[in-house]
Amino acid sequence: MSHDIVLKNGLVVTPNGVIRGGIAVEGEQIVAVGASSELGQAKREIDVEDKILFPGTFDPHVHFGISDRFGDEAMVEDFLRDTKDCLIGGVTTIATTTLIGKDPMLDLFDQAVECGTNHSWCDFKVTCVVNTLDQVAQIPAVAAKGGVSYKFFTGYSGPQAEAFGMNPDGITPSFFHAACEQLAHCGPPTFAKIHAEDPHVRGILIDRLREMGRADQLTAWAESSPEWAESVQVYTYGMIANQLRVPIYPVHISAAHTVETVKRLHAEGLNIVGETVACFLNTTAPEMDAHGMGGKAKIQPPIRFEKDKERLWRGLQEGTLSVVGTDSLTYSSSFKTDGDFWDCRVGINLQVADTLPLLFHEGVNKGRLDLVTLSKVLSENAAKLYGLYPKKGALAIGSDADIVVLDPEKEAVLGVDRMRSRADYSLWEGRQVKGIPVKTFLRGQLVMEDGEIVAEQPSGRFVEQVVRPRGL
Numbered sequence: 001m002s003h004d005i006v007l008k009n010g011l012v013v014t015p016n017g018v019i020r021g022g023i024a025v026e027g028e029q030i031v032a033v034g035a036s037s038e039l040g041q042a043k044r045e046i047d048v049e050d051k052i053l054f055p056g057t058f059d060p061h062v063h064f065g066i067s068d069r070f071g072d073e074a075m076v077e078d079f080l081r082d083t084k085d086c087l088i089g090g091v092t093t094i095a096t097t098t099l100i101g102k103d104p105m106l107d108l109f110d111q112a113v114e115c116g117t118n119h120s121w122c123d124f125k126v127t128c129v130v131n132t133l134d135q136v137a138q139i140p141a142v143a144a145k146g147g148v149s150y151k152f153f154t155g156y157s158g159p160q161a162e163a164f165g166m167n168p169d170g171i172t173p174s175f176f177h178a179a180c181e182q183l184a185h186c187g188p189p190t191f192a193k194i195h196a197e198d199p200h201v202r203g204i205l206i207d208r209l210r211e212m213g214r215a216d217q218l219t220a221w222a223e224s225s226p227e228w229a230e231s232v233q234v235y236t237y238g239m240i241a242n243q244l245r246v247p248i249y250p251v252h253i254s255a256a257h258t259v260e261t262v263k264r265l266h267a268e269g270l271n272i273v274g275e276t277v278a279c280f281l282n283t284t285a286p287e288m289d290a291h292g293m294g295g296k297a298k299i300q301p302p303i304r305f306e307k308d309k310e311r312l313w314r315g316l317q318e319g320t321l322s323v324v325g326t327d328s329l330t331y332s333s334s335f336k337t338d339g340d341f342w343d344c345r346v347g348i349n350l351q352v353a354d355t356l357p358l359l360f361h362e363g364v365n366k367g368r369l370d371l372v373t374l375s376k377v378l379s380e381n382a383a384k385l386y387g388l389y390p391k392k393g394a395l396a397i398g399s400d401a402d403i404v405v406l407d408p409e410k411e412a413v414l415g416v417d418r419m420r421s422r423a424d425y426s427l428w429e430g431r432q433v434k435g436i437p438v439k440t441f442l443r444g445q446l447v448m449e450d451g452e453i454v455a456e457q458p459s460g461r462f463v464e465q466v467v468r469p470r471g472l
């Protein structure tokens with residue numbers, strides 16, 4: 001019997017460890033993983049020459065259609081252009097948010113799925129942003145269609161909340177409690193994502209710091225959001241979700257203190273899946289100030305300090321933090337740098353092309369993270385969270401053949417030259433790394449080779465649920 005593709009003579013990162021050997025693929029699926037001599041014949045055999053075979057990664061934190069342009073046309077364009085960067089970076093599945101507003105959530109969900117269909121170069125899920133009680137009431141209807149993740153901007157109040165379509169109080173504990181009741185009714189794998197960051201004290205500190213006119217803008221920005229502002233919301237909203245047996249997923253954990261908070265709550269038995277994002281792991285506010293990044297590196301919560309960065313890495317290795325996302329948006333540099341730093345909208349540029357090379361270099365090469373843990377935080381754990389494991393997130397028999405061939409010896413310089421998206425700047429411009437994806441397969445199809453997209457058209461799909469929400 002002859003397989004479609006055999007990748008042989010590699011180091012295969014499986015859920016249980018790294019093995020020497022390869023992978024056989026038929027159609028869209030993996031049919032064998034093991035020693036190269038036992039994989040059998042194939043129509044196409046690729047000797048990967050000791051390169052690493054890594055599971056296609058899953059970035060659950062992307063925002064299409066809401067950067068310096070807003071709407072479904074912008075979302076279609078972001079899918080069409082920015083998911084090419086996903087393939088370049090070995091990302092084979094993303095979850096992107098719906099457009100943010102007060103419209104019926106079912107419409108926003110359908111619209112996002114439609115925007116991605118025939119336009120996405122990688123597979124995708126959709127996260128619903130929940131702003132109103134009418135939207136809360138629609139959670140079961142969206143869950144029945146495969147909506148698993150629901151995002152709550154708990155860190156927003158006042159005008160910032162109103163701009164999103166919330167009332168000025170933002171997501172209060174009582175609002176969140178009502179939403180968790182709906183999620184509990186749906187059952188697993190539905191879960192709540194929160195942007196944890198107390199909004200009230202931040203407003204006061206921002207005004208005070210802004211008046212000081214400091215040159216080290218990003219350091220001042222980091223000081224505007226105390227560590228406890230993040231931790232206190234992880235605690236409060238974590239307790240509410242836990243009471244209703246709903247998994248909670250704090251996105252973009254930035255502070256050392258929050259890692260300790262999650263660790264304590266885990267010890268109490270809470271189901272908290274902590275995410276951090278690539279930029280918090282790879283730089284600090286003083287470093288971004290030294291590079292003159294200004295508004296380009298202004299994200300909320302802020303890029304913080306060395307001690308936070310190193311605690312986040314240790315949090316990943318010890319399992320307190322489970323997932324690395326990116327919080328990517330496609331902003332143009334002019335949108336982020338024209339005008340006053342303090343008025344500039346928050347959020348950072350597209351990171352999807354760079355996350356795997358950066359984390360491999362800073363994590364594996366520098367001894368902060370082992371290769372199997374890297375595969376868990378970039379792929380397996382997000383797939384489990386979404387109820388898609390082992391279809392996604394594993395190099396295993398029966399899994400989708402989403403495979404990255406990573407050359408651990410190849411050096412590369414990061415920056416916009418590598419990107420095929422709309423992005424015109426990168427936080428990592430000029431940064432040298434060793435270890436880069438040289439091939440990406442999406443469901444058995446070679447879609448990226450040596451930094452170029454080799455698929456002829458976008459073949460990404462909305463990923464249907466393997467596990468259906470309970471009672472639906």
Ligand SMILES: [Zn+2]
Binds near residue numbers: 061063251327
């Ligand atoms: Zn975000």
